[in-house]
Amino acid sequence: MMMLRCWLWLLPLMVISVSSQQSPKPHIIYILADDLGFNDVGFHGSAQIPTPNIDALAYSGLILNRYYVAPICTPSRSSLMTGKYAIHTGMQHTVLYGAEPRGLPLEEKLLPQYLNDLGYTSHIAGKWHLGHWKMPYTPLRRGFNSHVGYWTGHHDYNDHTAVEHGFWGLDMRNGSRVAYELHGQYTTDVITQHSIDVIANHPVSKGPLFLYVAHAAAHSGNPYNPLPVADDEVIKLGRIEHYKRRRYAAMVSKLDESVGIIVDQLRRSNMLENSIIVFATDNGGAAEGFNLNFASNYPLRGVKNTLWEGGVRGVGLLWSQRYLKRPRVAEQTMHITDWLPTFVEVAGGKEALANFTTSLDGQSIWQALVQDEASPRKSVLHNIDDIWNSSALTVGDWKLIKGTNYKGAWDGWYGPAGERDPQLYNWQQVAKSLAGKAMLQLKVLPSRADQQRLRSAATVNCPNQQSNTQKGSVCNPLQTPCLFNLRDDPCEQYNLATQYPLVLNSLLSELKHFNSTAIPPSNLPDDPRGNPKFWNYTWTNFGDYPKINNHNVLGDISMLMEQSRAEKNAQESQGIPMNLNFMKL
Numbered sequence: 001m002m003m004l005r006c007w008l009w010l011l012p013l014m015v016i017s018v019s020s021q022q023s024p025k026p027h028i029i030y031i032l033a034d035d036l037g038f039n040d041v042g043f044h045g046s047a048q049i050p051t052p053n054i055d056a057l058a059y060s061g062l063i064l065n066r067y068y069v070a071p072i073c074t075p076s077r078s079s080l081m082t083g084k085y086a087i088h089t090g091m092q093h094t095v096l097y098g099a100e101p102r103g104l105p106l107e108e109k110l111l112p113q114y115l116n117d118l119g120y121t122s123h124i125a126g127k128w129h130l131g132h133w134k135m136p137y138t139p140l141r142r143g144f145n146s147h148v149g150y151w152t153g154h155h156d157y158n159d160h161t162a163v164e165h166g167f168w169g170l171d172m173r174n175g176s177r178v179a180y181e182l183h184g185q186y187t188t189d190v191i192t193q194h195s196i197d198v199i200a201n202h203p204v205s206k207g208p209l210f211l212y213v214a215h216a217a218a219h220s221g222n223p224y225n226p227l228p229v230a231d232d233e234v235i236k237l238g239r240i241e242h243y244k245r246r247r248y249a250a251m252v253s254k255l256d257e258s259v260g261i262i263v264d265q266l267r268r269s270n271m272l273e274n275s276i277i278v279f280a281t282d283n284g285g286a287a288e289g290f291n292l293n294f295a296s297n298y299p300l301r302g303v304k305n306t307l308w309e310g311g312v313r314g315v316g317l318l319w320s321q322r323y324l325k326r327p328r329v330a331e332q333t334m335h336i337t338d339w340l341p342t343f344v345e346v347a348g349g350k351e352a353l354a355n356f357t358t359s360l361d362g363q364s365i366w367q368a369l370v371q372d373e374a375s376p377r378k379s380v381l382h383n384i385d386d387i388w389n390s391s392a393l394t395v396g397d398w399k400l401i402k403g404t405n406y407k408g409a410w411d412g413w414y415g416p417a418g419e420r421d422p423q424l425y426n427w428q429q430v431a432k433s434l435a436g437k438a439m440l441q442l443k444v445l446p447s448r449a450d451q452q453r454l455r456s457a458a459t460v461n462c463p464n465q466q467s468n469t470q471k472g473s474v475c476n477p478l479q480t481p482c483l484f485n486l487r488d489d490p491c492e493q494y495n496l497a498t499q500y501p502l503v504l505n506s507l508l509s510e511l512k513h514f515n516s517t518a519i520p521p522s523n524l525p526d527d528p529r530g531n532p533k534f535w536n537y538t539w540t541n542f543g544d545y546p547k548i549n550n551h552n553v554l555g556d557i558s559m560l561m562e563q564s565r566a567e568k569n570a571q572e573s574q575g576i577p578m579n580l581n582f583m584k585l
Ligand SMILES: *[C@@H]1O[C@H](CO)[C@@H](O)[C@H](O)[C@H]1NC(C)=O
Pocket: 148, 174, 175, 193, 194
């Protein structure tokens, strides 16, 4: 009897000590979509594109409803990897082109390197886009143990070639090797396969995993085949009338399927309960033919590569069974730079973080998210681009827009609104999806009523869109800075610059302060040596070779330089700076 009592008394203690021993650092799975629009997931209120797997995670986790990103790929990915604004790494102007002899500076310590120092093993599947002209810039040299994917900003999803500035070549790698043998395999599937291989081959004894899944979807492919996806997938979405929107939707469906397969693999490998999963976009969607694509940020204003909300307020969700008060629509303001310090805190590196926070722009919002407290982040610098003369900043509820890109050509509101009647949304599909089933098994998928409540709370509505400017004046950011109150006016319809001159001035001076800390953009002209034709038609680390191998190419180089100079002059004489040609991003 006595012994039994002792045992009973000991039992809870043992459980506690076992559980604290068994409370290892969480795996971090970061799934990044490319150019996905705010209105292209089911949980933001449109039923047009079925995204049941992504939605299942959203309803079972936190919908990050004030999540901000940089307006375009390279700045956004730089911010994710460094925890710094692009003005502090020189990556603030447009994207990195495949033949540019530059990359994210090598002095920067990147997210996987921080996590590796804390016991993680890091892998990447998919797009890099942070430099490859010399090997030290590529993923395997910057903290990742494996990489199956591509180095430039986009490619064809089937043959994996990329066209840029008239250069054309294959861009698919397995590690540092050109992956010729993957020809014909759909990129979304290749990225999914590598992701599940990494998960399946990750032994418990290896400690925590950081897996960065950087999808190609739903970025457009090459101009001659901008929306590459199998006809079978397109046919399934026949009810979407607009043909190109239908193809885009099929690309997003494949992305959603990938999310389901990855969650399912985490479940099979008994890693799901101890995983933190992020699904987020890198920037706003490319709508109505921008980049030859058909995303939707409705009802937000603008598109990818503009500083309007449609360019910078991104789709984002955070899932974890272990830590979060779920389910919830999180209203905490968060910026893409915040992931690095947030993950470092989760990984147990908070003390180390204290030593370098002064140089980071990101802030850990982990406690705010876990405890549902106010975000420590009070302002977001969207960008300062002194080549295109555009900048924007949000402080509290106020947003300043100074200058704009494309001479204002993409400053409007673009659809489609999608199928916004709640009756049209397929709730059953959420529970039946792979991610939905995994959530049900963990008993974290909320009731239908709760899902409806969450979905409606995560839907942005802006009545009287474009029809009522009485509350403010029309904004022409090319002439004078504009001011919006995002809390009242998330669609940026009412310019309040003249009504609130003091607010305007304080934001302008904060912008000036940020500007005083900026370093110059690092953009460089294309290096003719980067042309894939010199490298068996592959995009490669051309800067590592003193000379281009085979025959005499000097004639080719001077011809190319002449050609690109002529092209640039021709465009600029028409008043279009070469980089403004959005088809080439
Ligand atoms: C990449 O290479 C590794 C090692 O050679 C191999 O095991 C793996 O299957 C390859 N992955 C793909 C997607 O081809």
